[in-house]
Amino acid sequence: MSDIQDVTAEVPARRQLRTKPFSLADRLFYGITKSASSISVILVVAILLFLLSQSFSTFQTQGFDFITGSQWNNAKGHEVFQIGPMLWGSVLISILGIIGGVPMAIAAAYFIEFMAPKSVAKVATVLVDLLAAMPSIVIGLWGLYVLTPVVAHWGSLLYGLHHVGIGPVSFDIPLFAMSDGSDPSTFGGSPFIAGWIVAVMIVPIITSVTREIFSQMDRDLINSALALGGSRSSVFMRVILPTASGGVTGGVLLGLGRALGETVAIFYVLNLVSDINWFNILQSKGGSVASLVLQKFGEGTPNEIKALMAAGLVLFVLTLLVNWLAAVIVNRAQPWRKL
Amino acid sequence: MENIATSASHLRSEDVNVWFGERHVLKNVSLNFPSNQVTALIGPSGCGKSTFLRTLNRMHELIPSAGFAGKVLLDGHDIYDHDVDPVDVRLNIGMVFQKPNPFPTMSIRENVLSGLKLTGRRGYNASELVETSLRRASIWNEVKDRLNDPALSLSGGQQQRLCIARSLAMDPEVLLMDEPCSALDPGSTRRIEETITELSDSMTIVIVTHNMQQAQRVSHQTAFFLAEEGNPGRVVEFGKTDDVFNSPIDPRTNDYVNGHFG
Numbered sequence: 053m054s055d056i057q058d059v060t061a062e063v064p065a066r067r068q069l070r071t072k073p074f075s076l077a078d079r080l081f082y083g084i085t086k087s088a089s090s091i092s093v094i095l096v097v098a099i100l101l102f103l104l105s106q107s108f109s110t111f112q113t114q115g116f117d118f119i120t121g122s123q124w125n126n127a128k129g130h131e132v133f134q135i136g137p138m139l140w141g142s143v144l145i146s147i148l149g150i151i152g153g154v155p156m157a158i159a160a161a162y163f164i165e166f167m168a169p170k171s172v173a174k175v176a177t178v179l180v181d182l183l184a185a186m187p188s189i190v191i192g193l194w195g196l197y198v199l200t201p202v203v204a205h206w207g208s209l210l211y212g213l214h215h216v217g218i219g220p221v222s223f224d225i226p227l228f229a230m231s232d233g234s235d236p237s238t239f240g241g242s243p244f245i246a247g248w249i250v251a252v253m254i255v256p257i258i259t260s261v262t263r264e265i266f267s268q269m270d271r272d273l274i275n276s277a278l279a280l281g282g283s284r285s286s287v288f289m290r291v292i293l294p295t296a297s298g299g300v301t302g303g304v305l306l307g308l309g310r311a312l313g314e315t316v317a318i319f320y321v322l323n324l325v326s327d328i329n330w331f332n333i334l335q336s337k338g339g340s341v342a343s344l345v346l347q348k349f350g351e352g353t354p355n356e357i358k359a360l361m362a363a364g365l366v367l368f369v370l371t372l373l374v375n376w377l378a379a380v381i382v383n384r385a386q387p388w389r390k391l
Numbered sequence: 392m393e394n395i396a397t398s399a400s401h402l403r404s405e406d407v408n409v410w411f412g413e414r415h416v417l418k419n420v421s422l423n424f425p426s427n428q429v430t431a432l433i434g435p436s437g438c439g440k441s442t443f444l445r446t447l448n449r450m451h452e453l454i455p456s457a458g459f460a461g462k463v464l465l466d467g468h469d470i471y472d473h474d475v476d477p478v479d480v481r482l483n484i485g486m487v488f489q490k491p492n493p494f495p496t497m498s499i500r501e502n503v504l505s506g507l508k509l510t511g512r513r514g515y516n517a518s519e520l521v522e523t524s525l526r527r528a529s530i531w532n533e534v535k536d537r538l539n540d541p542a543l544s545l546s547g548g549q550q551q552r553l554c555i556a557r558s559l560a561m562d563p564e565v566l567l568m569d570e571p572c573s574a575l576d577p578g579s580t581r582r583i584e585e586t587i588t589e590l591s592d593s594m595t596i597v598i599v600t601h602n603m604q605q606a607q608r609v610s611h612q613t614a615f616f617l618a619e620e621g622n623p624g625r626v627v628e629f630g631k632t633d634d635v636f637n638s639p640i641d642p643r644t645n646d647y648v649n650g651h652f653g
Contacts, residue, residue: 169455272488273492275488276554277494277505278450280506280509280557281478283509283510286508287509291494291509
């Protein structure tokens with residue numbers, strides 16, 4: 053016999069629910085995970101505070117020109133520390149690295165995940181991860197001795213485009229020109245080469261992340277696009293890439309983080325000059341905040357070292373800004389994720 | 392086996408065999424799918440019925456290790472002929488998958504038009520096509536006021552009908568459905584079944600299902616697949632749905648449709 057429930061009775065008082073773990077083992081586990089995540093937060097804050105305390109005097113004496121100006125002089129009495137060219141150089145090299153590296157990385161990830169036979173995919177995955185583990189000093193030396201002559205060759209071809217004339221029509225591509233008529237016969241030490249070095253360094257990271265995102269995609273989503281009559285390329289452009297865009301952007305950001313902070317490899321291939329080079333990417337003149345620190349730190353005067361700390365702080369803030377901006381973009385680009 | 396194809400056969404398989412690597416998974420499947428009829432493919436898991444369904448629009452060959460022998464004839468033309476582009480095959484033979492999977496980055500409207508975008512078609516009347524396709528999938532009234540909402544804002548059953556509309560927008564002659572209701576609640580299932588019945592007036596439908604009642608409700612003819620221990624899957628019995636369920640010839644069919652195994 054079934055029964056009709058009586059729901060007219062008074063509701064009992066609400067009871068306290070336990071939200072924390074109960075057993076000793078669970079509490080221990082909870083404690084370990086909690087402190088591990090706290091440590092990373094504490095470290096970031098500690099580094100930020102240290103940099104702030106060290107760089108305070110520099111900001112006081114140099115003012116806003118520290119970020120925008122282009123002079124560097126450590127002679128006593130004439131001290132001027134300004135990182136404008138270095139800051140812009142870091143950004144320019146990162147942009148070039150992203151332009152060169154991202155298409156390569158996404159194409160590699162697509163091939164490994166969707167086209168390569170299993171055996172090839174396995175080997176390729178291992179090799180790509182190995183490339184990610186390559187010390188940057190090795191890439192820097194390789195860049196100096198191997199990549200520079202090759203890229204210089206391509207640079208000279210691009211330089212040929214800085215003034216193009218066909219019959220009566222002629223136009224300039226300032227990107228490939230030299231700002232000061234300097235010797236166009238060598239293209240070493242340019243942001244163009246540093247950009248390619250950065251591209252080589254970020255490709256494995258972005259490939260790794262993108263491949264992982266691709267591998268987690270619902271195969272039937274891709275299959276339904278193919279079943280509708282889509283070609284491989286149209287399915288990639290209209291379904292795979294848009295669906296994976298959030299994760300891929302995350303990978304690009306990880307890469308960008310490395311690009312902005314890359315020190316040694318760029319130091320080897322780039323001609324650091326404290327004079328801003330806006331967009332003449334083939335010119336043997338560029339900047340990088342991290343490489344500047346490496347270059348000056350060893351024999352820096354006390355005030356100079358403080359200025360380098362300040363440069364580090366600026367780079368730190370720039371990286372934070374980029375990450376925050378990207379988080380905003382990812383959220384905006386995927387309103388469907390919130391559903 | 393009884394030959395029930397009275398009308399001109401629209402889609403036909405002749406001795407279809409499938410391998411994955413060295414493993415022979417499907418042997419000599421020959422079935423007729425007449426126009427305007429719904430054919431149900433039933434059988435226990437792993438009997439190869441979904442695999443067979445995928446040979447009918449050449450989705451099967453997307454699996455790298457896949458092998459194939461036999462013929463699949465659409466209006467008498469072998470879709471596996473050397474000069475046939477699999478993309479053209481899929482334009483004529485649409486497919487609906489097990490889990491509702493509208494494209495997550497697109498709106499309801501964009502999902503309906505996605506096939507045309509994917510194939511680079513031009514010169515169609517978008518709003519008319521969206522309305523007809525959604526009407527044919529009997530979901531128009533529920534979504535007509537929010538065509539630009541994200542497709543994932545729909546319920547599971549609505550998403551599946553959107554996926555049907557997405558296929559219908561390409562105006563296929565045949566629609567393949569791979570357990571289209573297995574992820575849905577009974578109410579949504581009933582609506583999809585009504586849609587299938589309506590659609591069968593204008594096209595050929597092949598549906599894989601684990602649900603015996605569903606096979607009896609929607610299909611005109613039924614094929615029972617079975618893969619016995621160590622042997623490739625094959626069709627044990629094929630005939631009018633009534634006959635297969637009520638007076639099966641093979642004892643194994645009888646056991647399966649009466650729920651004794653599978």
